[in-house]
Amino acid sequence: MSALLGGPVLLPLLGAALSVGVGRWRNAQRLVGVTTLVVDAVASIALLHRVDRHGVASVQAGGWEAPVGITLVADRLAAIMLVVAVLVLLAVLVYAIGQPGAEEQHVGFHPVYLILAAGIGAAFLTGDLFNLFVAFEVMLMASYALITLGGRPDQVRSGMTYVVISLLASTLFLLALAFVYSATGTLNMADLTTKIAALPGGLRSGLALLLVVVFGIKAAIFPLFSWLPDSYPTAPTPVTAVFAGLLTKVGVYALLRSQTLLFPPGTRPGTLLLVVAALTMVVGVLGAIAQNDIKRILSFHIVSQIGYMVMGIGLFTVAGLAGAVIYIVHHIVVKTTLFLVAGLVEQRTGTAHLDELTGLRRLEPVLAVLFILPALSLAGLPPFSGFVAKLALVEAGLDAGAVVVVGVSLAVSLLTLLSMTKIWANAFWGPDPSHDTGRTMTAPRQALMVGATASLVVLSLAVAVAAGPLYGLSERAARDLVDTSAYVHEVLAP
Amino acid sequence: MDVAANVLALVGAVFVLLAGVGVLRFPDVYARMHAATKAPTLGIALIGLGTAGALDSGRAPVLLAVAFTFVTAPCAAHLVGRAAHRAEGVEVEVEAGDDLTALVDGADPQV
Amino acid sequence: MTVLLAVTAGVLCASGTYLVLGRQLSRVVIGVGLLGHGANLVLVLSGGDGGDPAFVGGDAARFADPLPQALVLTAIVITFGVVAFLLSLAYRSWRVRADDEVEDDVEDRRVARGAAHAGEDGAGS
Amino acid sequence: MLLPLIGLHAVAGVAVLAAARRWGRRGLVVGGAAPALTALWAATQAGAVLDGHAVTERATWVPQLGLGVDVRLDAFSLLMTVLVSGVGTLVFAYAWHYFGSSDKVGRVAGLLTLFAGAMLGVVVADNLLLLYVCWELTSVTSYLLIGIDDAEPQARAAALQALLVTGLGGLAMLGGFVAIGQEAGTYRISELLADPPGGTTTAVALVLVLLGAFAKSAQYPFHGWLPAAMVAPTPISAYLHSAAMVKAGVYLVARLAPAFATSGPWRPLVVGVGLTTMLAGGLRALRPFDLKQLLAFGTVSQLGFMIVLLGLGTPGATAAGCALLLAHGLFKAALFMVVGIVDHDTHTRDVRGLPALGAGWTPLRAVALASAASMAAVPPLAGFVAKEEAYSALLNGSGGERLALVGVVAGSVLTVAYSLRLAAALWRPDLVSEAPAGRATLARGPAPAFVAPAALLAAGSVALGVAPGLWSGLVDGAARALDARSGTHLALWHGPTAALALSVATLVAGAVLFTGRRTVAAVQARLAPARTGADVYDGVVRGVLRLAARVTSVVQPGSLPIYAAVVLTTASLVPTVGMLAGDWWPGWPDLVGRPAHVPLAALLVVAALAATVATRRFAAALLLGVVGYGMAGLFVVQGAPDLALTQFAVETLSVVVFLLVLRRLPDRFEQRAPAAGRLHRLVVSGAVGVFVVLMALAAAGSRTAPAVSREMSARALPDGGGRNVVNVVLVDIRGMDTMGEITVLVAAGIGATALARAGEVPRRRPPLRGARRARQEARRP
Amino acid sequence: MTAVAAAALVVAAACFVARAVAGPSLADRIVAIDGLVVTLVGLTLVRSMRTGSTSFLAVAVVVAFIGFVGTAAAARFVEQRGG
């Protein structure tokens, strides 16, 4: 058990160390990276299987039982997130290996990438609030390094925005931790469940809201999102893809976890979250409509779709949380895929700006297919994964009587469709490109890129096909979140 | 013994205090450096001796700290002084001539 | 937590904030540093009002809470790492642009300019 | 067998798309096989189905959400299947000639096949959500099909318009479906209709559903997309925009009407919208010279008619609607094909530019005449039978239905007029437009095989008119399937009824209207509204774009200071307000703890404030260092030696690093206009400060339980093996944190190194020595 | 008596801080901060004396040493860049 729980954290770290060790021998680094993530993926899937079958699992790190030491806990939610994250990380790594650029030029890429994986894994599995902070920092530091890899002027500028805002978020997180420990004397999340419940109401909601803000910055909710569309698009494609897919979702995960586990029902800022969700969706999608660069459009859509997830969270019902979970899963896969496709477009034509693109459908029909499937899914069109996820949220919302936010979410999905068709109509449709850069996509390394993208498309289709079992899993995960007793019991009295 | 240690510490502290006042009140950077280099070094030495005397164990680190101060304080002063002198923009009031500037300017120092 | 130290932390955070809102990157970095100090102060005080260093052999009842100390220590080092990176980023920026100002995002400004005459844009493409 | 057939569509469609270039128009055969097989299979099932034995199949998808693949082929679905698959097969055959060896034929074939599958799904779905799935799939395939000539900006715009308008309706419909499903506790259509829910929620939900249906079936005011979609190649128009897709809305209305017609605003809404559409569409159809536009508006009008009939939910109207559905499918598809052939062979479909058609065109003109006559409800054609049925049903109905009848008759008069216009366009173009002099005669007519599908459809119109018994059973069964009280027996001759009189009057009035077309045109030109539906759509889209640009320029100024201000303001205000709203104040703590705190606090405050106002970078950095040292001092006082040490070392190191970096910059901060005014910054800073103070005091005063660290001190030595508790915590109890901390440093190091090297490592390594020399030379003054 | 010593050191620290804030030259600030560091060493030692605990002595040593490093770096900076 401890191997399964510790693996997702330690394995990538080990890989990172090894990767640093083999240094300039790039092929060895590649081997190490891919092997690590494959093993990690297998371990994560095994963990998910186990957790789904036998319930919450935990390991007391170093043998110091909770709440003294740090506990690693895997419930269904954590395990689901972990599996999706590792699979996406693996696919993107393969893509990165295929892409000439960041991975090839920098010795540091592989180690930092693996460190990122470790940070993400730790964030999902930790049962300790401060350790969550550390995991965030590991993840963020790796992301800082990745987003500025190459050091182009625009990267430096946007990296600055990213780093500074993240730093502010980290500082606020630290303050929140200080307040929490100050008021309760513990950092173990299961232990906090009971101790926070005993606090005066005002202080409790102050803490809840502070955590919402802290994680909201990382998750890019309204009005804390503006850093995201400025910073993501400038990074190398694989980096952007993995950030877009995973990093904000770690924030969402933390939001989900902290609000459900730490604060007793009835004291959670549900209405506020729903309002924020609606605003996030609308502002995000409007931003996307206003853009003319594929990567920026996609970046704004991240924001918009975070709104959907927050909507699920804000409902605080089993159905709502289940919807949020399946939406997250869908979003991670699809969004990553779309960024990879944007990267392929860029690779092929040298630009991702819609004003300069046309007729790609003729040039690269495969690319067109790889784009339109996830794009439709992103817009929530059936029968793709996005539809199932959206349906789950709509049903949950109506069930809970949150009519307004449901209405907004439906309207927003139309606007999402609008901006997806904007990309499609401008980049893939249209007259033949007058000048072809001639960078064909037949080289074996590019086959890796296309293969990685295609495999993610297949994964997203699989999510749609297997939506039934997957939703069942999400629902069970949501039950765990609504009734935290199993989690608390596993941690405190294993 | 304790009394002696305390007295030593007090005297040392007073020296540090004097240095502080000196740094605050002296007219130019060099004068302040004179104050900041000598008195605190002595002060720390006295306080250190006092502490070493008062403690039952752990004298070695105290003496080490004092030794460090002895080595580093003048060295730091030297570095800062040189920097202050070399840097443009530091007002130096040199009333009685400046051999160093003369040397830097190319003329032989008056030896 | 005494009022004095709480206010001190507040002042640290407030001055950090003031600096962070500036345009010069070096000020921003300093502001981040001050904010970090403020947070660390609150964190170290979250264990109570201090006491003896927690060494086995001492009077455990008078110990300062060792846990926040460990947390702050971790936080300090992490913040240092991040700030050091931020500085290297700033250095890079200065080398590339020879300027300390945080400039606005190019694409955002383009969109904002477009907003002024969005009415003339064709619909539906 | 139903599900496999749908699956076959999907597989065939994908295969044809994948092999689009290789198979070319052979793809039409592969793709067309799917609807053909479906039609055949449906024919074999017809007997049992018409007897009331519906074919049902089901598969699970997401049962928890009520999303199941439940299909049910009852008689009404059978009728629709005949349209979808039967007409579909003919369209494939027609497309063979239409596209020839055009390079887009493969894509069209694949997409058409997918569309046929989706449409089949719509008409057999027995689950609201599944229906929605297929519904949207038809929208998507329609988008891709309309935009098949994607180099044309008009095609792209029309495709988008169709997608957005039907998508908007679809999303409203989804909301309605979910609401109805939750109200009823099931998404199964058959169960739902058997036990329909009532209440306000349902009423609202039904309005939403109708919105979807209206958008899909091009009802006013959503109709604009349909005429615009005529830029698509004609087989696509014939199939999607007359026979199949636009009928989806009608289908849905028909399905739900018997159960829900009486609840809420259903009837007024449906009849109002339907009649408006019928009349407005009919009027608009009198104007265009583009034959396809004429047909498009005619379709809009006819769809309105069908919506009225099937939406009324009365037994008679329902039966009539079923008849009209089928009849319309026959004549409208045929007419589209005819226009397509004309367009294909003469390269124009504008009446004013048409060459004179020679003898070779007679068969085609005959087809056109028969179909147009059926559209105008001239006996003895299928259209007449259907309209007769409608008139008599409405005549026999209640007051509301009589009222509707007035509109229907008026609409039918218009239908007669534009049918005449269409027929005349092919036979006597001079009647419709000023005939330009010297119109060339095109003697050679279209290939017989090209005309054959249309001819087959026209023959159907004739046959069904002459022998109503051929389809009476189907219509009767379909009507019964919708509403058990319904049912009919189609006949050509019912005797001298009021309905017959109305029909004759309609024909006469229509003829008069056509004769006086010049006057009508003049009046219409006078009365034509300044803003058409297309303008509304454009206006809305443009408004959205403008709104998007405005909002984005506000929320996304691209300025880091503003972002930081937003983040910090939110972070300080939201929690503080939340806290103050509840019970939070634990009472005043001590003002001052240890005396040593006073000078240290003073030091921190003074240095921090000084750093804030410092005008020199270096001074500010040093003052930050002073704050750090002050913190170290405070840690000493608090009893945290390890912390003090680390703080001190790290602070020094930070300052050193800072200084290293600062070397390149001018010493003084440039005086530039800051992004945020000084006052703003002060306010935000104040808010942050207050937030920290209040929250810190509240949190510290509310502690009730002892800290978990109590145990750590006791167990440090026995379990942790160390005397320094903080050390034990760091390396053992919370070793994971420390591991993370080290990892952060490593990552920071790698990142900083990469940045330091960036730009200096040339992409391809030049000869080392040369590069170095060059660099040295560059350095020399 | 150690309390008096501590108080004296605190006042000294205040003087140094005042000079660090006031400047005017960078060298002045560095000198002041150097003095502050030394004062900090003194305070640490005095605290050890007062509590009789040895746990702070390492702090004194390291502070004494690292403070010098900082001063040296700062001085180098001033030298290169001007004060």
Added chain:
Amino acid sequence: MTQVVRTAMLVGIWLALWSDLSTANLLSGLAVAVAVVVLFDTWRPGTVVVRPWHALRFGLHVAVRLVGASLVVARTVITPRDRIRTGIVAVPLLGCSDALTTLVADAISLTPGTLTIEVRREPPTLFVHALDVRDVDQVRADVRRLEVLAVRAFGSREALAGLAVDDTRSWRGA
């Protein structure tokens, strides 16, 4: 002073830092010290010798001067005088080794009224900031005394010899 001595010194510092004489500390200290000595081996043997008696004298001298210097500072603080003549004086050294130059330069800073500002290697010269330069020779004499003491305490044989020779060429005569 051989490498062994330096290693021992480093180990001593290490142990003092840990303030704990355990085997582990001893071994780790040894490892670090050896590493440092090997890695940063800039030592030139034979340049420095230690003469305990003179070393003690040197130490005492510096200590006494330090006290004096501190008192001077104290007096100046308490009774601020009018502006005095300050200045920078160049003081040539006797060509002693780098290490000794450093030592002297350091020590000067601890004596009253003088502060080393700059060091030149060729020819070895100290630039000393003096609070009172009314008597430049006095400043030079002070420095000279320190230097002689330092050379006697730690100077190599050659330096010691040079001291005797160079004594004839006194700065007074220059």
